[in-house]
Amino acid sequence: MKWISCLSAVATLLVSSSSIAAQDVEKRVSALIERMSLAEKIGQMTQAERSHASPKDVKDYFIGSILNGGGSVPGENERSDWVGMISDYQDAARSTRLGIPILYGTDAVHGHSNVKNATIFPHNVGLGATRNPELAYSIGLATAKEVAATGIHWTFAPTLCVARDDRWGRAYECFGEEPSLVAEFAEPFVKGLQGDTLNGNTIGENRVIATAKHWVADGGTTYGTGDEGYAIDRGDTQLTDEELQRLHISPYLPALSSDVGSVMVSYSSVNGKKMHEHKGLVSDLLKDELGFVGFTISDWSALGEIPAETNRERVVRSINAGLDMIMEPEKWQEFITDLTAAVKAGEVPMERIDEAVRRILLVKASSGLLENPVSPLALSAQGDSVLGNDEHRALARQAVRESMVLLKNEKSLLPIEKKSKIFVAGVHANDIGFQSGGWTLEWQGKSGIDTQGTTILEGIQAAVSTVTYSEDGKGVEGHDVAIVVVGEDPYAEGWGDYRPAPCEKCKPMSLSAEQRQLLDRVTDSGVPTVVVIVSGRPLMVSDQISDWQSVVAAWLPGTEGAGVADVLFGEYAPTGKLPVTWPRNLAQIPINFGDEDYDPLFPYGFGLSY
Incomplete structure (x- = not known):
């Protein structure tokens, strides 16, 4: 050879x-x-x-x-x-x-x-x-x-x-x-x-x-x-x-x-x-x-x-x-x-x-x-x-905010004014296991892991004074801005592969029915909505993204969820760029930069800022 x-x-x-x-x-x-x-x-x-x-x-x-x-x-x-x-x-x-x-x-x-x-x-x-x-x-x-x-x-x-x-x-x-x-x-x-x-x-x-x-x-x-x-x-x-x-x-x-x-x-x-x-x-x-x-x-x-x-x-x-x-x-x-x-x-x-x-x-x-x-x-x-010390957590928080990719920002909804009445929804907002993904304390990862860290919700609560949290999105009316955190459940090799249903252990590459209902509930209220996607890869969101004013890809940020809040509230402007192409639908996959007829939802390298 x-x-x-x-x-x-x-x-x-x-x-x-x-x-x-x-x-x-x-x-x-x-x-x-x-x-x-x-x-x-x-x-x-x-x-x-x-x-x-x-x-x-x-x-x-x-x-x-x-x-x-x-x-x-x-x-x-x-x-x-x-x-x-x-x-x-x-x-x-x-x-x-x-x-x-x-x-x-x-x-x-x-x-x-x-x-x-x-x-x-x-x-x-x-x-x-x-x-x-x-x-x-x-x-x-x-x-x-x-x-x-x-x-x-x-x-x-x-x-x-x-x-x-x-x-x-x-x-x-x-x-x-x-x-x-x-x-x-x-x-x-x-x-x-x-x-x-x-x-x-x-x-x-x-x-x-x-x-x-x-x-x-x-x-x-x-x-x-x-x-x-x-x-x-x-x-x-x-x-x-x-x-x-x-x-x-x-x-x-x-x-x-x-x-x-x-x-x-x-x-x-x-x-x-x-x-x-x-x-x-x-x-x-x-x-x-x-x-x-x-x-x-x-x-x-x-x-x-x-x-x-x-x-x-x-x-x-x-x-x-x-x-x-x-x-x-x-x-x-x-x-x-x-x-x-x-x-x-x-x-x-x-x-x-x-x-x-x-x-x-x-x-x-x-x-x-x-x-x-x-x-x-x-x-x-x-x-x-040494283990989990302040210096290392500060470094991880920096990595989180630098990894955030701003995909959409209609009417400059982001950054959010800190004096706003904030509504936060979605189980992914308040679970270190969800935001850390696989290979975290367990092989496949899981929700509710017992380890030190800051959830995305806790990061938001530390940044602003008026925050209401609801897992299912009920009670959104009367708030200035809604932040809905959705995404994938944790997975690792094998179990994380996308396969057509039925496949008990496999992941769908799309939001669950419950998450879609949550998003509809919040957006139907008329409250301007920021969607934060917690995932290890692009999810298929083309049919709903027009209802969301702002969209941020947060990937799998790990234990320092405050890094997400740093970007949402303008302490740092987003600088992240897509490391992978974001497809319009499953039929486009595999799709990679340089392909013929390259027409993704968001191209490789895409990322807005303030």
Whole structure:
């Protein structure tokens, strides 16, 4: 497979600038590998989930990595619970013959979002709307500190997908639909999390190892009939090599040149071949041509996506394709058994095992993990003042207001005069779970989550003195302005995919019947109406938008809902620009900037101001 020269040029840059290959680290890792048994090597290639692998399992099986799934938390989900758990795992790992610490990973994808009272930032689609990569650096840095304060070393972020079809339920994890926009955020986000390079003793300096995901083209899957109806998540991306490079590979180049420590491989396929067995795109392109020197990791139980008769065959295909660490949250023992047997039978060369282990250990050594199994911040009293602190919440509030996109503003209804009698309606106005979306305390997210933050309603109440709130919109008469907050329920991968009814778990990409009735009730009153849409993607509103004087896309703002009020009442003028095209109707999807017959409701890059 031949790729254009700009891709190959990155390899030279990485080799010359990478500090992972520093001589002292190389010698240290080589000495470890020479002493390792096959069991110890395969243990380093294994990642298990915290609720399915105890510290004793880490010791007995030499497990090299632990993660927590969404919603899987220790104790009462306090900082001390996390630090205690990580310490227990590290004590077990350090008690083994070679004493190699585990690498603990978590999905801190919009802040340290599994941990109670952490700062929850807007999801990536909102950050894309800010057009502010420097802000992404600051968010990466703040997230790293909060993650480090709990003793965790590694986050599965940033997501560098390019959202080419908003029916995909993970579209909000992307910064936008244009590869150039995604690329702008890749380097600053990685450097915010890791520091300039991994050689800066990342973990000792209270940073964390970053992950570029999901390699590659997860945002370009073809919409079509699957096993469960109309499937798009884990689907197939069908395109030419040139299109693959231009749309989906190019955003990774800044992350690779920033020394990103790991790359997570996608569940999806490219031209019919599952990425987890795609040697051409994982080993040949990512590692050899592009010079990626960190390690690759599979997604959650993703080997099961490979079409094969036995688990052993799936293991062999994935490892030989270039997967270095395998995330087998529950069936990690089966993975160890099958890979051990495959190596002894000659189905996986020992050279491939040694390469995988070398890559993993190089990241562990160069990041400072060997010296700091638990980050210094986690072990200090200072760690108590990091999680959800005022500085980080102020940063999140800034991100919220910069992400707001003003779509419509008839008669300059916005900004609202603070002396006005304000009526607020809609359940989305007063629920941190709704405004934070998926990957917040739980995998799919939920309403009514128990964590610190400010709802949109609370932000409005803090900004003005006369506010009436009604979930169902009754009692609007007599007010000067109505603010109706509507949107999607929380969701994550799979369950967030749009599919035609009936589909119990899927999301409709339109307002519910109850929300439409609420809006009709308010607009029929004659009170000027501002509609705030809380969603991870565009919703189909063409048939109602003419009744609304002002419309604001607030995306999924996270815990700092006061940032919405900042814009509504003119403390800050809106500056956000659409990171994705807003269609007129479902029939237009997929629709992307540059398409023929491009005629959306609002084009990519659209955004009004005051």
